[in-house]
Amino acid sequence: MRPPFVPAPERVEDLGAGLGPLWLDDYLRTGLPELVRLRRRVHAHPELGHRESATTAMIVRALDTAGIPATVLPTGTGVIAEIGTGERVIGLRADIDALPIRESTGLPFSSTLPDVCHACGHDLHLTILLGAARALHRAGDLPGRVRLIFQPAEEVFPGGSHDVIAAGGLDGLTRVYALHCDPRLRVGLVGLKDGPITSTSDQIELRVLGPGGHTSRPHLTTDLVFALGAVITQLPALLTRRLDPRAAAVMVWGAVQSGEAANAIPREGVLRGTLRLMDRRAWDSVEEIVRTVVGQVLGPLGAQFELHYKRGVPPVMNETVSTQLMRTAAQRALGAAAVREAEQSTGAEDFAVFLDRVPGSLARLGVWDGVHPKVDLHSSQFVADERAIAAGVRLMTHTALAALHH
Numbered sequence: 001m002r003p004p005f006v007p008a009p010e011r012v013e014d015l016g017a018g019l020g021p022l023w024l025d026d027y028l029r030t031g032l033p034e035l036v037r038l039r040r041r042v043h044a045h046p047e048l049g050h051r052e053s054a055t056t057a058m059i060v061r062a063l064d065t066a067g068i069p070a071t072v073l074p075t076g077t078g079v080i081a082e083i084g085t086g087e088r089v090i091g092l093r094a095d096i097d098a099l100p101i102r103e104s105t106g107l108p109f110s111s112t113l114p115d116v117c118h119a120c121g122h123d124l125h126l127t128i129l130l131g132a133a134r135a136l137h138r139a140g141d142l143p144g145r146v147r148l149i150f151q152p153a154e155e156v157f158p159g160g161s162h163d164v165i166a167a168g169g170l171d172g173l174t175r176v177y178a179l180h181c182d183p184r185l186r187v188g189l190v191g192l193k194d195g196p197i198t199s200t201s202d203q204i205e206l207r208v209l210g211p212g213g214h215t216s217r218p219h220l221t222t223d224l225v226f227a228l229g230a231v232i233t234q235l236p237a238l239l240t241r242r243l244d245p246r247a248a249a250v251m252v253w254g255a256v257q258s259g260e261a262a263n264a265i266p267r268e269g270v271l272r273g274t275l276r277l278m279d280r281r282a283w284d285s286v287e288e289i290v291r292t293v294v295g296q297v298l299g300p301l302g303a304q305f306e307l308h309y310k311r312g313v314p315p316v317m318n319e320t321v322s323t324q325l326m327r328t329a330a331q332r333a334l335g336a337a338a339v340r341e342a343e344q345s346t347g348a349e350d351f352a353v354f355l356d357r358v359p360g361s362l363a364r365l366g367v368w369d370g371v372h373p374k375v376d377l378h379s380s381q382f383v384a385d386e387r388a389i390a391a392g393v394r395l396m397t398h399t400a401l402a403a404l405h406h
Contacts, residue, residue: 121181201348
């Protein structure tokens with residue numbers, strides 16, 4: 001595969017240039033190259049969730065250089081800072097962790113670690129928030145405060161959103177906003193949706209147990225691999241009959257482990273997978289349904305089981321007024337034609353935990369260059385068009401202003 005074209009930092013275009021305000025235009029005209037260089041440094045040195053020590057230190061330095069005091073979360077990674085004064089407080093959030101994936105983009109600033117990379121765009125997210133922070137710091141008097149939340153560990157269970165909440169990161173917030181890279185959306189465009197924009201994501205680990213035996217006499221023992229196969233095929237199918245079809249349950253196994261010898265029935269096997277739902281009410285009841293169905297499938301086969309059900313995050317529920325404010329902000333930031341209606345994704349996002357407590361909205365930021373084939377998030381070949389950095393800075397800056405003035 002031909003590596004994507006990588007422009008020099010000074011050549012990255014600002015697609016919203018001239019749309020103002022003047023202080024934002026001036027900042028991006030001079031500061032965009034440095035933001036791109038910063039993003040590339042982060043991209044080359046990714047860190048996994050709860051291990052983002054160097055990334056955290058870089059964020060603190062970047063804020064300190066701009067004259068913005070910052071506080072590291074008590075857990076040691078992640079940062080909270082504020083700009084402005086007043087009672088009204090608006091939150092802007094970016095996640096900062098990477099994924100345990102080997103990068104294969106061929107970029108000159110590819111990950112320097114063999115099995116860790118920013119395949120989800122969090123390096124862009126944190127860069128955009130730093131850019132918005134620097135821009136807002138130059139804006140003069142704001143009608144309130146903007147709280148900058150650099151959240152660790154979005155990609156792990158339980159997510160770093162809980163660390164932010166425990167540290168008081170949501171205390172006093174009127175609204176909170178975030179964005180996420182969308183590789184299906186052309187750069188310069190913004191996807192917005194009122195209501196649910198992501199799905200739930202739970203992890204399932206099922207350990208199936210039996211006495212073991214010889215494959216010549218399966219009737220004298222529990223045919224464990226057959227039992228595993230029954231669960232593999234029947235649990236996803238039966239869930240579609242136990243849940244409201246509008247919940248759109250997506251049950252997919254990612255790992256199967258059992259046995260070694262061709263002529264031996266093993267004593268145990270393990271299945272690991274994820275269950276995603278589009279509906280919050282179904283999510284609240286699905287764990288008990290899974291336990292019941294697994295027992296019904298394995299009972300006639302004589303197999304015992306241990307089910308470890310790890311509840312993840314609810315859907316991101318974009319609040320109506322917050323989303324309308326972000327829609328207006330996107331049009332001001334990138335033009336009236338920049339907004340697209342987003343669809344609900346089967347992916348999950350830890351930002352949902354914030355929106356369980358504070359009204360807000362998440363936007364999808366276009367990062368596809370319109371030239372190379374579209375590559376999905378969490379792919380080793382994921383590449384983001386760096387013009388999205390300026391677009392994201394404009395979006396988040398205008399969103400903060402719109403929310404503060406509302």
